[in-house]
Amino acid sequence: MTGLEFGELKNISFFNDYSDDHLKIISKISTIKEFKVKEILFEQYDQVSDLYILLEGTLSIGISLAKEKRIHLSSVQPGQLISWSAIFEPQISTAWVMATGPTKVLAIDAKKIQMEFKRDCEFGFLTMLKIAKTISNRLSDTRFNLMNQLTV
Amino acid sequence: MATESIYKVLKASIEEVIDESPLIKTFVLIPESPFKFKTGEFIELTLNGFGEAPFTPSSSPLITDKLEVTIMKTGYVTEKFHQLKPGELLGIRGPFGRGYPVENFFGKEVLILGGGCGLAPIRSLLFALEDIRDKLKRVVLCYGSKTPTDCIYKPLFSRLNKIDKFETYRSVDKPEPGWNETVGVVTTLLDKVNMKIENTIAVVCGPPIMMKFGTIRLLEMGYKDDQIYLSMEKNMSCGVGKCGHCMMGEFFVCKDGPVFTYGEVKNTPDLWK
Numbered sequence: 001m002t003g004l005e006f007g008e009l010k011n012i013s014f015f016n017d018y019s020d021d022h023l024k025i026i027s028k029i030s031t032i033k034e035f036k037v038k039e040i041l042f043e044q045y046d047q048v049s050d051l052y053i054l055l056e057g058t059l060s061i062g063i064s065l066a067k068e069k070r071i072h073l074s075s076v077q078p079g080q081l082i083s084w085s086a087i088f089e090p091q092i093s094t095a096w097v098m099a100t101g102p103t104k105v106l107a108i109d110a111k112k113i114q115m116e117f118k119r120d121c122e123f124g125f126l127t128m129l130k131i132a133k134t135i136s137n138r139l140s141d142t143r144f145n146l147m148n149q150l151t152v
Numbered sequence: 153m154a155t156e157s158i159y160k161v162l163k164a165s166i167e168e169v170i171d172e173s174p175l176i177k178t179f180v181l182i183p184e185s186p187f188k189f190k191t192g193e194f195i196e197l198t199l200n201g202f203g204e205a206p207f208t209p210s211s212s213p214l215i216t217d218k219l220e221v222t223i224m225k226t227g228y229v230t231e232k233f234h235q236l237k238p239g240e241l242l243g244i245r246g247p248f249g250r251g252y253p254v255e256n257f258f259g260k261e262v263l264i265l266g267g268g269c270g271l272a273p274i275r276s277l278l279f280a281l282e283d284i285r286d287k288l289k290r291v292v293l294c295y296g297s298k299t300p301t302d303c304i305y306k307p308l309f310s311r312l313n314k315i316d317k318f319e320t321y322r323s324v325d326k327p328e329p330g331w332n333e334t335v336g337v338v339t340t341l342l343d344k345v346n347m348k349i350e351n352t353i354a355v356v357c358g359p360p361i362m363m364k365f366g367t368i369r370l371l372e373m374g375y376k377d378d379q380i381y382l383s384m385e386k387n388m389s390c391g392v393g394k395c396g397h398c399m400m401g402e403f404f405v406c407k408d409g410p411v412f413t414y415g416e417v418k419n420t421p422d423l424w425k
Contacts, residue, residue: 013346060335072327074336077344100332137339137369144337144365145325148298151361 003030004055004106012106013079014053014130022123029112035099041083044096048086050107051131054078057103061095070096074141081134086110158392161198161243162187164219166236172304173297176269177234178210178222183244186216191280192251192273192383192411196391197221198243202232206248206388206406210272210305212279219244222272222304248391249410252277252381254284257353261290263345265366267338267358271295271304273383274357278312285317292345293320296338296362300328321345338362339369349374357383364424367414377415384417385410 006023009015015023032055035041042048044064059076073095076082085093087110117124164187168180189195191213198204211220225234236242254277262281266274274293281291293312297303303322312318321341323334334340338358354375356366363382370380384405389397393407401420403409417423 072335074340075323075334077334077340080343137343140365140369141337141339144339144361147361147365148325148337148359151359 003027003032009106012053012055014081017126018123022120022126025116025120025123026108026113029116030106030108033105033107035103035105037099037101039099039103041097041099041105042093044093046093046096047091048083048093049091049110050083051081051086051110051113052083052097053106053108054080054082055104055106057099057101059103059105060098060100062098063095070098073145074138075100081131084131084134087114087128087131158245158248161245164242164244166238166240166242167218168238169236172222173302175302176222176224176304178220178304179233179236179242181219181221181242181244182217183219187219187244188216189213189219189247190251191254191276193247193249194273194385194388194391194406194410195219195221195244195246195248197223197233198245199229199232199236200241200243203229204243204245205229205233206385206391208273208276208383208385208410210275212283213276214279214283222269222275224269246391249406250408252280252355252411254280257281258284258287259351260288261347261352262288262292263347263352263354264291264293265338265342265354265356265358265362265370266293266295267362267366268297268302269304270358270362270383273385274355275305275308277355278308278318282312282315282318285315288317289351290347291318292347293318294323294338294341294345295320296323296325296341296358298325300324300331319345337365339365342369342373349379353379353381355381355383357385360386360424371414377418378413380414381411382414382417383409383411 006027009023060072061074062072164181164183167182170178194206194208196204207221210222223233309320312320327335354370356363387398388406389395391406393404398405
């Protein structure tokens with residue numbers, strides 16, 4: 001399946017601050033992927049090669065203590081980024097992600113976007129800021145959750 | 153009418169006791185004479201022979217012949233309250249403190265972030281906002297509880313979702329079978345609601361940890377200090393700023409609050425303790 005036109009990308013909250021030129025780059029290096037209910041996008045410790053932006057549906061992020069014991073940590077809302085591990089060596093996912101309903105995601109090729117970062121530093125800086133913000137929010141939510149558990 | 157002396161107790165009989173969750177009950181009280189309060193103000197609830205404790209009513213401030221108080225079992229007095237049955241008598245003192253300045257919300261979107269039993273004062277605020285909804289742009293409630301079983305006022309959410317301008321979202325830390333809403337801490341829901349931040353008032357009420365992380369996330373999102381209202385219901389005892397038990401920096405929570413803007417209290421040491 002092909003990706004979204006750059007005009008359609010403008011409606012995705014993750015890309016609010018991107019210029020048309022930036023969105024044209026994203027459009028060229030991304031595709032749309034669809035997942036069914038309970039389909040796993042990737043497992044914890046999988047090698048991941050795409051950054052995903054949730055377009056439609058809902059996703060659940062979690063970790064596993066054992067393969068049969070999945071712990072749901074957080075829901076992902078449309079417009080949010082997942083699979084940030086694809087940008088960083090060694091590209092190993094820190095959690096599993098499951099579709100909790102029929103789901104559509106934008107899959108951005110991580111290798112190609114990194115090449116674009118080298119070519120266009122402003123694009124790279126903007127994207128890395130957004131990835132850092134995503135990781136920061138997840139870390140903050142995890143601390144919040146941990147504090148909740150510790151004070152029971 | 154509120155009692156004239158701060159020490160005078162207004163008798164109230166228990167009409168109904170509603171189990172909200174394993175640790176939380178709502179008591180529907182019938183005061184012996186009409187009792188007025190503003191949303192966010194609190195009362196001292198007295199149980200003869202056992203003591204009294206401060207609670208913010210969870211019912212509509214527009215109703216004066218009936219009062220609802222939601223109580224979480226946390227200690228000796230609250231455990232005694234939980235043993236009460238319909239027909240038994242309680243005493244009410246108050247109302248005390250400073251509630252929500254709802255007139256400041258006119259023309260704005262209102263984002264309410266609640267956690268656990270913090271939904272009690274928020275429910276009263278929601279009733280008040282429902283009454284003035286023509287003057288508001290939008291009211292969004294984001295509520296988090298540990299599990300679906302711990303979620304209180306379950307019928308409230310579907311009722312509010314049917315009211316024009318109102319939206320509600322729920323999250324739980326730990327889902328149970330059949331839960332098909334958001335999983336995660338309550339701040340997860342902030343990614344779901346698209347508020348016009350520059351024209352939004354945010355209200356935060358819940359356990360201290362939730363209030364801390366919720367406020368930090370709102371500030372990161374671009375909310376200004378004075379756009380965030382906090383209900384700092386902690387350590388209140390006498391209700392009139394005399395015992396010093398609730399002292400928080402330069403403020404007495406019971407007298408100067410319990411509702412503050414974040415801007416008013418942000419420099420207070422141990423704000424979230």
